[in-house]
Amino acid sequence: MPWRETTDPYRIWLSEIILQQTRVAQGLPYYLAFTEQYPTVFDLANAEEEQVLKLWQGLGYYSRARNLHTTAKYIANDLHGVFPASYKELLKLKGVGDYTASAIASICYDEVVPVVDGNVYRVLSRYFNISTPINSTEGIKEFKKVAIEVMEQEEPATYNQAIMEFGALQCKPQNPYCIVCPLNDSCESLQKGTVTSLPVKLKKLKVKKRYFNYLIFLVDNKHTVIRQRIGKGIWQNLYEFPLIESDNEVKLEYVEEHEILKESMSASSRNVTVYEEEFKIHKLSHQHLYTRFYIIRTNKSPKLDDSCQMIPIDKIKEYPVPVLLGNFIDSFFKV
DNA sequence: AACGCGGGGGG
DNA sequence: CCCCCAGCGTT
Structure with missing residues:
Protein backbone atom coordinates (compact mmCIF):
# COMPACT_ATOMS: atom_id res chain seq x y z
CA MET A 1 0.00 0.00 0.00
CA PRO A 114 -2.57 3.31 20.05
CA VAL A 115 -4.96 3.28 17.13
CA VAL A 116 -8.34 1.81 18.01
CA ASP A 117 -10.25 1.11 14.83
CA GLY A 118 -12.70 -1.64 13.94
CA ASN A 119 -9.90 -4.14 13.55
CA VAL A 120 -8.37 -3.35 16.93
CA TYR A 121 -11.74 -3.57 18.67
CA ARG A 122 -12.15 -7.04 17.24
CA VAL A 123 -8.65 -8.26 18.14
CA LEU A 124 -8.77 -6.93 21.69
CA SER A 125 -12.33 -8.04 22.41
CA ARG A 126 -11.49 -11.57 21.33
CA TYR A 127 -8.01 -11.91 22.75
CA PHE A 128 -9.15 -10.67 26.17
CA ASN A 129 -12.73 -11.93 25.80
CA ILE A 130 -14.28 -8.55 26.47
CA SER A 131 -18.01 -8.35 25.75
CA THR A 132 -18.56 -4.67 26.49
CA PRO A 133 -20.23 -3.21 23.37
CA ILE A 134 -17.57 -1.50 21.30
CA ASN A 135 -19.86 1.38 20.35
CA SER A 136 -20.96 2.22 23.89
CA THR A 137 -19.34 5.04 25.81
CA GLU A 138 -18.11 2.53 28.36
CA GLY A 139 -16.71 0.24 25.70
CA ILE A 140 -14.86 3.01 23.92
CA LYS A 141 -13.15 3.98 27.18
CA GLU A 142 -12.44 0.39 28.19
CA PHE A 143 -10.89 -0.64 24.88
CA LYS A 144 -8.81 2.51 24.69
CA LYS A 145 -7.44 1.71 28.15
CA VAL A 146 -6.61 -1.85 27.19
CA ALA A 147 -5.05 -0.68 23.94
CA ILE A 148 -2.76 1.69 25.85
CA GLU A 149 -1.78 -1.04 28.33
CA VAL A 150 -0.82 -3.65 25.77
CA MET A 151 0.83 -1.33 23.25
CA GLU A 152 4.38 -2.09 22.24
CA GLN A 153 6.61 0.85 23.22
CA GLU A 154 9.42 0.41 20.73
CA GLU A 155 8.01 0.89 17.23
CA PRO A 156 4.59 2.51 17.47
CA ALA A 157 4.25 2.97 13.71
CA THR A 158 4.92 -0.69 13.00
CA TYR A 159 2.89 -1.88 15.96
CA ASN A 160 -0.21 0.10 15.05
CA GLN A 161 -0.20 -0.92 11.42
CA ALA A 162 0.53 -4.50 12.41
CA ILE A 163 -2.37 -4.90 14.82
CA MET A 164 -4.78 -3.43 12.27
CA GLU A 165 -3.47 -5.72 9.57
CA PHE A 166 -3.66 -8.67 11.94
CA GLY A 167 -7.32 -7.87 12.47
CA ALA A 168 -7.96 -7.49 8.77
CA LEU A 169 -6.17 -10.65 7.61
CA GLN A 170 -6.16 -13.14 10.52
CA CYS A 171 -8.67 -12.07 13.16
CA LYS A 172 -11.33 -11.42 10.52
CA PRO A 173 -15.00 -10.67 11.29
CA GLN A 174 -16.24 -13.90 9.71
CA ASN A 175 -14.64 -17.33 9.69
CA PRO A 176 -11.32 -16.48 11.29
CA TYR A 177 -8.97 -19.40 10.80
CA CYS A 178 -8.00 -19.73 14.46
CA ILE A 179 -6.25 -23.06 13.95
CA VAL A 180 -3.30 -21.30 12.33
CA CYS A 181 -3.40 -18.14 14.46
CA PRO A 182 -0.08 -17.37 16.17
CA LEU A 183 -2.00 -16.21 19.23
CA ASN A 184 -4.33 -19.20 19.52
CA ASP A 185 -2.71 -20.63 22.66
CA SER A 186 -3.39 -17.45 24.64
CA CYS A 187 -6.58 -16.14 23.06
CA GLU A 188 -9.21 -16.08 25.76
CA SER A 189 -12.26 -16.05 23.47
CA LEU A 190 -10.95 -19.05 21.53
CA GLN A 191 -10.59 -20.97 24.79
CA LYS A 192 -14.07 -19.96 25.89
CA GLY A 193 -15.63 -20.47 22.48
CA THR A 194 -16.89 -16.90 22.12
CA VAL A 195 -14.96 -15.91 19.00
CA THR A 196 -18.01 -15.83 16.74
CA SER A 197 -19.98 -13.62 19.11
CA LEU A 198 -17.28 -11.00 19.53
CA PRO A 199 -17.03 -8.09 19.33
CA VAL A 200 -20.43 -7.07 20.73
CA LYS A 201 -22.04 -4.11 19.01
CA LEU A 202 -25.19 -2.24 19.99
CA LYS A 203 -28.36 -2.24 17.92
CA LYS A 204 -28.64 -1.11 14.36
CA LEU A 205 -30.81 1.80 13.39
CA LYS A 206 -34.10 1.56 11.60
CA VAL A 207 -33.86 2.27 7.90
CA LYS A 208 -36.12 5.03 6.64
CA LYS A 209 -37.85 5.04 3.29
CA ARG A 210 -37.87 8.21 1.20
CA TYR A 211 -39.38 8.89 -2.20
CA PHE A 212 -37.33 11.04 -4.56
CA ASN A 213 -38.93 12.37 -7.72
CA TYR A 214 -36.25 14.05 -9.80
CA LEU A 215 -37.11 16.51 -12.55
CA ILE A 216 -34.85 16.25 -15.58
CA PHE A 217 -35.42 19.31 -17.70
CA LEU A 218 -34.35 19.04 -21.32
CA VAL A 219 -34.40 22.52 -22.77
CA ASP A 220 -34.01 22.35 -26.55
CA ASN A 221 -32.42 19.01 -25.83
CA LYS A 222 -29.22 20.89 -24.99
CA HIS A 223 -29.56 22.24 -21.47
CA THR A 224 -30.71 20.90 -18.14
CA VAL A 225 -31.28 22.26 -14.65
CA ILE A 226 -29.35 21.38 -11.51
CA ARG A 227 -28.95 22.78 -8.04
CA GLN A 228 -26.65 22.33 -5.09
CA ARG A 229 -27.87 20.54 -1.97
CA ILE A 230 -27.50 22.83 0.99
CA GLY A 231 -28.24 22.64 4.67
CA LYS A 232 -28.37 19.44 6.65
CA GLY A 233 -28.85 15.87 5.56
CA ILE A 234 -27.35 13.67 2.91
CA TRP A 235 -25.06 14.78 0.09
CA GLN A 236 -24.35 18.21 1.50
CA ASN A 237 -22.88 20.56 -1.16
CA LEU A 238 -23.24 18.00 -3.93
CA TYR A 239 -25.40 18.74 -6.97
CA GLU A 240 -28.69 17.19 -7.99
CA PHE A 241 -31.67 17.81 -10.25
CA PRO A 242 -34.72 19.69 -8.99
CA LEU A 243 -36.36 17.32 -6.53
CA ILE A 244 -39.88 16.67 -5.35
CA GLU A 245 -39.71 14.52 -2.25
CA SER A 246 -42.88 12.74 -1.19
CA ASP A 247 -43.96 10.56 1.71
CA ASN A 248 -45.36 7.88 -0.59
CA GLU A 249 -45.31 6.73 -4.14
CA VAL A 250 -46.86 9.38 -6.41
CA LYS A 251 -48.37 9.32 -9.86
CA LEU A 252 -47.31 11.29 -12.90
CA GLU A 253 -50.23 13.66 -12.39
CA TYR A 254 -48.97 14.58 -8.95
CA VAL A 255 -45.65 15.64 -10.41
CA GLU A 256 -47.28 17.52 -13.27
CA GLU A 257 -49.53 19.36 -10.84
CA HIS A 258 -46.72 20.18 -8.44
CA GLU A 259 -46.02 23.85 -8.05
CA ILE A 260 -42.37 23.53 -8.97
CA LEU A 261 -43.43 22.33 -12.38
CA LYS A 262 -46.60 24.40 -12.70
CA GLU A 263 -44.81 27.63 -12.02
CA SER A 264 -41.87 26.82 -14.24
CA MET A 265 -43.85 26.96 -17.49
CA SER A 266 -47.26 26.37 -18.97
CA ALA A 267 -48.39 22.80 -19.34
CA SER A 268 -48.79 23.26 -23.08
CA SER A 269 -45.14 24.06 -23.60
CA ARG A 270 -43.75 20.92 -22.01
CA ASN A 271 -43.99 17.18 -22.23
CA VAL A 272 -43.46 15.11 -19.11
CA THR A 273 -42.64 11.40 -19.21
CA VAL A 274 -41.37 8.89 -16.71
CA TYR A 275 -37.89 7.60 -17.45
CA GLU A 276 -38.42 4.17 -15.88
CA GLU A 277 -41.60 3.08 -14.13
CA GLU A 278 -39.62 0.85 -11.82
CA PHE A 279 -38.22 2.61 -8.78
CA LYS A 280 -34.50 2.91 -8.63
CA ILE A 281 -33.85 1.94 -5.03
CA HIS A 282 -30.67 3.51 -3.77
CA LYS A 283 -29.60 2.09 -0.45
CA LEU A 284 -27.70 4.17 2.04
CA SER A 285 -26.77 2.65 5.38
CA HIS A 286 -29.62 4.48 7.13
CA GLN A 287 -32.20 5.19 4.44
CA HIS A 288 -33.58 3.69 1.25
CA LEU A 289 -34.31 6.11 -1.54
CA TYR A 290 -37.12 5.09 -3.87
CA THR A 291 -36.29 7.16 -6.88
CA ARG A 292 -37.96 8.00 -10.18
CA PHE A 293 -36.81 10.36 -12.89
CA TYR A 294 -39.27 12.53 -14.80
CA ILE A 295 -38.12 13.79 -18.17
CA ILE A 296 -39.46 17.23 -19.05
CA ARG A 297 -38.93 18.20 -22.69
CA THR A 298 -39.45 21.82 -23.60
CA ASN A 299 -38.31 24.63 -25.86
CA LYS A 300 -38.67 27.37 -23.27
CA SER A 301 -36.47 28.24 -20.33
CA PRO A 302 -38.21 27.09 -17.17
CA LYS A 303 -38.77 29.70 -14.45
CA LEU A 304 -37.18 28.27 -11.34
CA ASP A 305 -35.90 29.80 -8.13
CA ASP A 306 -32.42 31.21 -7.72
CA SER A 307 -30.98 28.05 -6.22
CA CYS A 308 -31.31 26.40 -9.64
CA GLN A 309 -29.00 26.88 -12.55
CA MET A 310 -29.36 25.94 -16.18
CA ILE A 311 -26.29 24.26 -17.60
CA PRO A 312 -25.34 22.71 -20.94
CA ILE A 313 -25.80 18.96 -20.82
CA ASP A 314 -22.27 18.36 -21.98
CA LYS A 315 -20.98 20.11 -18.83
CA ILE A 316 -22.93 17.96 -16.41
CA LYS A 317 -20.02 15.67 -15.70
CA GLU A 318 -18.05 18.53 -14.18
CA TYR A 319 -20.32 18.71 -11.16
CA PRO A 320 -20.00 16.50 -8.09
CA VAL A 321 -23.09 14.36 -7.75
CA PRO A 322 -24.10 11.37 -5.63
CA VAL A 323 -23.60 7.92 -7.14
CA LEU A 324 -27.35 7.57 -7.63
CA LEU A 325 -27.33 10.51 -10.03
CA GLY A 326 -23.97 9.67 -11.54
CA ASN A 327 -25.40 6.34 -12.64
CA PHE A 328 -28.49 8.00 -14.07
CA ILE A 329 -26.43 10.57 -15.95
CA ASP A 330 -24.26 7.84 -17.41
CA SER A 331 -27.18 5.83 -18.67
CA PHE A 332 -29.51 8.64 -19.74
CA PHE A 333 -27.20 11.25 -21.23
CA LYS A 334 -24.51 8.79 -22.29
CA VAL A 335 -21.87 11.47 -21.96
C1' DA B 1 -25.62 9.09 24.86
C1' DA B 2 -27.62 8.77 20.42
C1' DC B 3 -27.83 9.78 15.85
C1' DG B 4 -26.67 11.13 10.97
C1' DC B 5 -23.72 10.32 7.35
C1' DG B 6 -22.27 6.50 1.55
C1' DG B 7 -21.24 3.25 -0.90
C1' DG B 8 -19.44 -1.25 -1.84
C1' DG B 9 -18.46 -6.06 -0.94
C1' DG B 10 -18.99 -10.65 1.21
C1' DG B 11 -21.58 -14.44 3.35
C1' DC C 1 -30.98 -10.26 3.64
C1' DC C 2 -27.49 -9.13 6.87
C1' DC C 3 -22.97 -7.14 8.54
C1' DC C 4 -18.68 -4.62 8.16
C1' DC C 5 -15.42 -1.30 6.66
C1' DA C 6 -7.91 1.83 8.95
C1' DG C 7 -14.73 7.04 12.27
C1' DC C 8 -16.20 11.82 13.04
C1' DG C 9 -19.25 15.66 14.11
C1' DT C 10 -23.52 17.23 15.89
C1' DT C 11 -27.33 17.28 18.94
Missing part, protein backbone atom coordinates in the same frame (compact mmCIF):
# COMPACT_ATOMS: atom_id res chain seq x y z
CA PRO A 2 1.49 3.33 -1.11
CA TRP A 3 0.89 5.10 2.20
CA ARG A 4 3.19 2.57 3.83
CA GLU A 5 6.09 3.93 1.76
CA THR A 6 6.07 7.41 3.28
CA THR A 7 5.97 9.33 6.55
CA ASP A 8 4.91 12.58 4.88
CA PRO A 9 2.15 13.74 7.25
CA TYR A 10 0.13 15.14 4.35
CA ARG A 11 -0.04 11.76 2.67
CA ILE A 12 -0.62 9.84 5.88
CA TRP A 13 -3.38 12.26 6.88
CA LEU A 14 -4.95 12.00 3.42
CA SER A 15 -4.83 8.21 3.44
CA GLU A 16 -6.32 7.98 6.92
CA ILE A 17 -9.24 10.27 6.09
CA ILE A 18 -9.96 8.27 2.94
CA LEU A 19 -9.82 4.99 4.84
CA GLN A 20 -12.28 6.02 7.55
CA GLN A 21 -15.11 3.47 7.38
CA THR A 22 -13.79 2.50 3.99
CA ARG A 23 -12.09 -0.63 2.73
CA VAL A 24 -8.57 -0.39 1.40
CA ALA A 25 -9.68 -1.73 -1.98
CA GLN A 26 -12.28 1.02 -2.31
CA GLY A 27 -10.06 3.83 -1.03
CA LEU A 28 -6.85 3.06 -2.90
CA PRO A 29 -7.83 4.52 -6.30
CA TYR A 30 -8.98 7.70 -4.57
CA TYR A 31 -5.69 8.00 -2.72
CA LEU A 32 -3.81 7.69 -6.00
CA ALA A 33 -6.06 10.25 -7.68
CA PHE A 34 -5.72 12.76 -4.83
CA THR A 35 -1.94 12.51 -4.56
CA GLU A 36 -1.70 12.87 -8.34
CA GLN A 37 -4.04 15.88 -8.49
CA TYR A 38 -2.90 17.46 -5.21
CA PRO A 39 0.73 16.44 -4.47
CA THR A 40 1.02 18.81 -1.49
CA VAL A 41 -1.26 20.30 1.10
CA PHE A 42 -0.91 23.65 -0.71
CA ASP A 43 -2.31 22.19 -3.92
CA LEU A 44 -5.29 20.84 -2.02
CA ALA A 45 -5.75 24.12 -0.14
CA ASN A 46 -5.80 26.09 -3.40
CA ALA A 47 -8.47 23.91 -4.99
CA GLU A 48 -12.15 24.80 -5.05
CA GLU A 49 -14.34 22.72 -2.75
CA GLU A 50 -16.35 21.67 -5.78
CA GLN A 51 -13.23 20.17 -7.35
CA VAL A 52 -12.42 18.30 -4.15
CA LEU A 53 -15.95 16.92 -3.94
CA LYS A 54 -15.79 15.90 -7.58
CA LEU A 55 -12.64 13.88 -6.97
CA TRP A 56 -14.25 12.41 -3.84
CA GLN A 57 -17.42 11.48 -5.78
CA GLY A 58 -18.46 7.89 -5.12
CA LEU A 59 -16.53 7.47 -1.88
CA GLY A 60 -19.38 8.55 0.40
CA TYR A 61 -19.42 10.34 3.75
CA TYR A 62 -18.84 13.62 1.96
CA SER A 63 -18.24 15.56 5.16
CA ARG A 64 -14.82 13.93 5.04
CA ALA A 65 -14.07 15.75 1.80
CA ARG A 66 -15.38 19.07 3.08
CA ASN A 67 -13.40 18.77 6.31
CA LEU A 68 -10.34 17.63 4.37
CA HIS A 69 -10.45 20.81 2.33
CA THR A 70 -11.10 23.02 5.37
CA THR A 71 -8.15 21.50 7.20
CA ALA A 72 -5.88 21.75 4.16
CA LYS A 73 -6.57 25.47 3.94
CA TYR A 74 -5.95 25.86 7.66
CA ILE A 75 -2.61 24.04 7.51
CA ALA A 76 -1.45 25.76 4.33
CA ASN A 77 -2.49 29.28 5.28
CA ASP A 78 -2.30 29.44 9.07
CA LEU A 79 0.39 26.86 9.78
CA HIS A 80 2.42 27.55 6.63
CA GLY A 81 2.11 23.96 5.53
CA VAL A 82 3.53 22.44 8.71
CA PHE A 83 1.33 19.74 10.25
CA PRO A 84 0.81 19.59 14.02
CA ALA A 85 3.27 17.00 15.31
CA SER A 86 1.52 15.50 18.33
CA TYR A 87 -1.59 13.46 19.03
CA LYS A 88 -3.01 16.23 21.18
CA GLU A 89 -2.61 18.91 18.53
CA LEU A 90 -3.68 16.71 15.64
CA LEU A 91 -6.90 15.97 17.48
CA LYS A 92 -7.91 19.61 17.11
CA LEU A 93 -8.04 19.40 13.32
CA LYS A 94 -11.45 19.21 11.75
CA GLY A 95 -12.20 15.67 10.59
CA VAL A 96 -9.42 14.21 12.76
CA GLY A 97 -10.68 12.18 15.68
CA ASP A 98 -9.03 9.84 18.16
CA TYR A 99 -8.19 7.17 15.63
CA THR A 100 -6.76 9.44 12.95
CA ALA A 101 -4.77 11.55 15.39
CA SER A 102 -3.19 8.40 16.83
CA ALA A 103 -2.44 7.03 13.38
CA ILE A 104 -0.70 10.19 12.17
CA ALA A 105 1.18 10.76 15.44
CA SER A 106 2.51 7.21 15.57
CA ILE A 107 3.30 6.79 11.89
CA CYS A 108 4.80 10.22 11.25
CA TYR A 109 6.23 11.18 14.63
CA ASP A 110 6.81 7.87 16.47
CA GLU A 111 4.48 8.89 19.28
CA VAL A 112 3.38 5.95 21.40
CA VAL A 113 -0.40 6.27 21.02
